[in-house]
Amino acid sequence: MLRAENLTKRYRQGEKEVVALAGFTYAFPLGATAVVGPSGSGKTTLLNLLAGFDLPTEGGVFLEETPLHRLPEDARAEVRLKRMGFVFQQWNLIPTLTAWENVAFPLLLAGIPPKARRERALELLERVGLEARASHLPSRLSGGEQQRVALARALALDPPILFADEPTGNLDADSREQVASLLFEAGRERTLILVTHDLELAARAERILHLKGGRLAREEVLRPTR
Amino acid sequence: MEIFHLVLRNLLARPVRSLLTLLGVLIATSSMVLFLSFGEGLRRSLFQELSRVGPAIQVVPEGTEGLGFGTYPEITPAQLQALEEAGQALGVRALVPTLFLSRGGFDPQTSFFFQGLPRGVGPDLLYPGVRAKEGRLVPTAEGAVVGGKVAKRSQLALESPLRLSPQVTLRVEGILEESGGLADNLIFVPLEALQRVLGTQNFSAVLVALSPGQKAEEVARNLEKAVPGLKAQTTGDVMRFAERALRISDLVRFGISLVALIVGGLLVANTVMMSVYERTREFGVMRALGARRGFIFRLVVLEALFLALLGGTLGLALGGMVSYAINLYTFAQVGLALSAVTPRLALFSLLVALSLGLFAGLLPAYNASRIPVVEALGRV
Numbered sequence: 363m364l365r366a367e368n369l370t371k372r373y374r375q376g377e378k379e380v381v382a383l384a385g386f387t388y389a390f391p392l393g394a395t396a397v398v399g400p401s402g403s404g405k406t407t408l409l410n411l412l413a414g415f416d417l418p419t420e421g422g423v424f425l426e427e428t429p430l431h432r433l434p435e436d437a438r439a440e441v442r443l444k445r446m447g448f449v450f451q452q453w454n455l456i457p458t459l460t461a462w463e464n465v466a467f468p469l470l471l472a473g474i475p476p477k478a479r480r481e482r483a484l485e486l487l488e489r490v491g492l493e494a495r496a497s498h499l500p501s502r503l504s505g506g507e508q509q510r511v512a513l514a515r516a517l518a519l520d521p522p523i524l525f526a527d528e529p530t531g532n533l534d535a536d537s538r539e540q541v542a543s544l545l546f547e548a549g550r551e552r553t554l555i556l557v558t559h560d561l562e563l564a565a566r567a568e569r570i571l572h573l574k575g576g577r578l579a580r581e582e583v584l585r586p587t588r
Numbered sequence: 589m590e591i592f593h594l595v596l597r598n599l600l601a602r603p604v605r606s607l608l609t610l611l612g613v614l615i616a617t618s619s620m621v622l623f624l625s626f627g628e629g630l631r632r633s634l635f636q637e638l639s640r641v642g643p644a645i646q647v648v649p650e651g652t653e654g655l656g657f658g659t660y661p662e663i664t665p666a667q668l669q670a671l672e673e674a675g676q677a678l679g680v681r682a683l684v685p686t687l688f689l690s691r692g693g694f695d696p697q698t699s700f701f702f703q704g705l706p707r708g709v710g711p712d713l714l715y716p717g718v719r720a721k722e723g724r725l726v727p728t729a730e731g732a733v734v735g736g737k738v739a740k741r742s743q744l745a746l747e748s749p750l751r752l753s754p755q756v757t758l759r760v761e762g763i764l765e766e767s768g769g770l771a772d773n774l775i776f777v778p779l780e781a782l783q784r785v786l787g788t789q790n791f792s793a794v795l796v797a798l799s800p801g802q803k804a805e806e807v808a809r810n811l812e813k814a815v816p817g818l819k820a821q822t823t824g825d826v827m828r829f830a831e832r833a834l835r836i837s838d839l840v841r842f843g844i845s846l847v848a849l850i851v852g853g854l855l856v857a858n859t860v861m862m863s864v865y866e867r868t869r870e871f872g873v874m875r876a877l878g879a880r881r882g883f884i885f886r887l888v889v890l891e892a893l894f895l896a897l898l899g900g901t902l903g904l905a906l907g908g909m910v911s912y913a914i915n916l917y918t919f920a921q922v923g924l925a926l927s928a929v930t931p932r933l934a935l936f937s938l939l940v941a942l943s944l945g946l947f948a949g950l951l952p953a954y955n956a957s958r959i960p961v962v963e964a965l966g967r968v
Contacts, residue, residue, distance in 0.1 A: 415876060415961040436880045443878020454873040454965070458597040470590070471878050515877070 364412060364523055364553055365389040368421035371407050371576075382407040384576045385421070390523075393585075394546060394554040396564035399573035405557045408573065409527055412555065413446060414438035425523075443471055447516030449545065451528035453508040455500040461511045462487060462496040468518045486514035490544055506537025513544055524554045530563060542566065591883070595890045598863065606895065609859040613899025613941060614906060616852030620845035621907025621929060621937050622914075627838040629915070629928040634830050636769075644804040645796035646826065647671060647811060650819045661687055661790035667815055671794055674814035678807055681799045684709055685791040687782045689752075700738065702752070702775050704782035711764065714795060715771040722746055723762035729778050731761030737772040737923045739763045750775065753785045772923040796820070849944060852899070856948035860892045864956045871956050872964020885957040892949025893942060900941025904934055 369386040372379055383404040390412075397405050410416040412423055414430050423430040425445060430438060442448075455464045465483035474482070487493050490510040500508055509529060516524060526545055530538040545554070546566055556567055564570050570582040599606040649662035668685055675683045685706060692699035705711065710726035711733060712718050719725070720733070723746045727733045734744050739760075744750075748760045758777055766772050783789060796811070798804060808820035821829070864871075871884050911927040918926040 410962050413876070415965070436882075439875060439878050439880050442876065446878075448876055450873075450965070454869070454876075456870055456873065458601045459594070467874075468877050471883065476590070 363389055363391065363426065364555075365424045366408075366412060366421070367424065369408070369411055369418050369423065370420035371404075371411060371416070372419045381576050383411065383418075386576075386578050387421075388571065388578060388581075390553050390555060391569075392551070392553055394549045394556060394567035394569075396556045396558060396567035396570045397573060398558060398561060398564050398570055399579075403573040404576040405573055406527070407576075409525055409555070409557050413448070413525055414442060443468060444519060445521050445523055447519075447521040447524045449509065449512050449516050449524070449526040449529045451531040453500070453505070453512045453532075455508055455511055455515075457500055460497050460499055461492060461503065461507075464500070464511055465514045465518055468515060472519055482518065483514070486517055487511070489517075490514045491540075504537070506533050506540060509533060509537065509541045510544065513541065513548065517548055522552055524549055524552050526554065526556045526558075528558055528560075529556070530558075530560060538563075591887060591890065592894075594887060595894055598867075598891060599894065602863065605859055605862070609855050609895050610899045610902070612855035613852045613896055613944070614903040616845075616848040616944075617900045617903025617937055617941050618907040618910065619848045620842070620940065621904055621933065622910055622927070623841040623845045624838060624933055624936070625907065625911045625927040625929050627834050627841060628930045628933050629911075629924075629926045631831070631834050632928050632930070633924045633926070634834075635827060644798045644802075645808050645811070645820050645822055647794040647796060647815075647818050647820045648792070650817055652819075661786060661788050661792045663791040663794060663818065665789050667818060668791060668794060670815045671811060671818070674811055675796065677814075678802075678810055679799055680796050680802065680807060682713075682797040684713065684795040684797070685779065686714075686793050686795060687779055687786070687790075688792045689782050689785065691752075700742075700775060701773060702732075702777050702782060704779035705776055706779050711771055711774070711776045713797070715767070715769060718767055718769075718771045719765045720762045721765040723760070725762055725764075727758075727761055727776060727778055729780065730758060731778075732758045733762035733764060733776040734760050735772040735774045735776075736764050736766030738775055740766075741921075750777075752777070752781065756781050756785050766923065768923060849940065853944045853948045856892050856895050856899075856945055857952065859895065860888060860949050860952040863891065864888060864952045867956075868959055868964050869966065871959055872961050872966075875959075875961045876965060881957040885953045888953035888956045889946065889949040892952070893945040896941045896945025896948070897938070900938050900944075903941065904929070904937050907937070908934075 366386050366388050369383055370381070371383040372381050386408060397408060399405050411418050414423070417431055422432070425441060430441060433441065456467065459467065462480065462483040465486050466479040469479040469482060484493060484496055487496050490513055492507060492510055492514070495503060495507060500511070503511065529545055530541055533541060542563055556564065558564050565584065568583070568585040570584065571578055572580040572582065647663070663685070672683055687704035689702040690699065691702070705727070707729065708726065712725060721736065724731070725733060732750050738744065744760050744763070746760055746763065750758045750760060752758065758781060764771060796807065798807060804822040804824070808822050811820040812818065874884060908929045911929050914927045915925040918924055
């Protein structure tokens with residue numbers, strides 16, 4: 363279980379101190395948790411801290427009992443590789459690698475042998491309906507297809523935690539529905555943390571956390587926690 | 589898809605830039621190979637030649653140590669006599685006084701190198717293995733024996749006149765077979781004739797042939813003791829001197845080629861830095877997905893090393909080809925291969941190219957591996 367305790371992040375902007383997140387405490391259970399809020403409410407900061415991209419000014423992030431915020435940079439990278447998957451708004455595929463090579467990238471980092479890497483990547487691409495596009499470079503794929511490749515990549519090492527940051531923000535209606543379905547299906551047996559502006563998408567989660575001014579304003583439980 | 593595959597993909601994604609960088613390294617390495625190949629070629633030719641020279645000791649005026657070839661005649665007849673007496677006492681086989689004269693300019697086509705020999709001494713005593721192709725091997729008081737290449741180049745035949753000065757004209761009495769050595773480019777004439785031309789009774793050098801079982805070093809030191817002002821150098825001394833001189837010239841030539849190498853290194857550094865700058869987000873994604881800093885560092889360094897190694901290998905090949913072409917020319921002109929790409933030069937060039945890549949890649953690689961993930965992803 364991923365747990366945030368009194369998570370606080372303050373930035374300095376010239377003379378002024380900006381509090382991006384203040385005293386956020388929450389334990390993310392299995393299933394989908396959507397994080398919503400207006401721009402500047404601290405959603406991105408929260409995700410950065412939970413994923414170990416950044417360190418909190420106060421408080422901490424615990425994965426089981428491991429204090430993620432106390433681990434050195436490379437150890438946090440190791441945790442991300444083995445325990446977390448990421449889907450970003452900008453897809454963030456590696457432009458020089460084909461679709462299957464992008465999916466296989468975390469497997470390469472994990473030291474999986476080449477043959478097993480390729481098999482696993484193709485299996486995941488099949489799951490997101492892109493087996494026919496396996497050898498295409500990202501530049502030859504549509505936005506929706508790139509996001510599906512990114513989702514397949516996030517699932518490559520079957521991580522227990524999945525982060526999605528505005529995963530449908532740049533997609534048309536059809537692609538949006540396709541990606542959302544795949545995402546929630548993948549999140550069924552995982553802890554899915556979905557950061558979004560899209561309340562319709564958030565409503566498909568089991569819980570919604572409303573952030574306001576860097577604070578957890580409200581928790582809305584839509585479905586019972588498994 | 590291994591890490592090397594990622595490196596290759598990235599270089600191929602920016603083909604023009606990669607190609608230009610490659611060309612920069614190629615030119616830098618090939619110019620270095622070529623510059624240094626002259627030292628290697630000279631070293632090889634010289635040692636081949638020296639190892640064929642018969643006399644074990646050359647006596648030259650002090651301060652003109654080296655090859656003795658072309659030095660101003662400073663050894664007086666009195667010193668020669670003293671040497672002969674000392675030589676007799678030491679039991680040496682023969683003492684051959686000799687004199688050198690060069691005529692003409694830098695162009696080998698119009699240059700002539702004369703070596704004066706005492707009466708009755710043929711070039712075979714100094715250059716073992718040389719044989720007369722036509723005429724005599726040992727010149728008379730009015731004749732000259734011409735090396736094979738000189739004869740061909742200057743179209744000299746038996747009885748051709750050789751005008752050494754307005755007062756001294758000799759006739760070609762013998763032409764040597766080409767042996768691939770220094771003798772091919774020399775004209776052997778009587779010692780007295782050269783002394784008349786130079787207006788001196790002196791000699792450039794005295795060559796000492798040892799009796800069987802004699803130790804060159806010991807005899808040389810005893811001759812030096814017996815005749816002050818002269819330096820008796822063994823073939824080993826000459827080789828050591830030549831090696832020292834060549835080392836210095838190697839350093840000078842390496843210094844010159846360093847300019848090209850630095851330009852090549854800057855090109856690699858520029859390419860890799862640009863590439864790192866353009867791929868900041870990509871590195872951020874890799875780190876976000878779980879790549880360690882060392883992975884990003886290796887990725888960037890390998891890119892620089894790959895460019896440098898490929899450029900270096902191609903540069904070595906190009907340098908080798910140009911060196912071969914130069915040798916074809918110099919062999920036709922003077923019978924010597926002046927340039928040589930030896931295995932140690934090849935290895936040195938590749939190591940220099942690799943070091944170039946390593947140095948050019950270290951800083952960009954370090955920077956790339958240190959970019960904070962949130963900044964790289966634009967998530968601040």
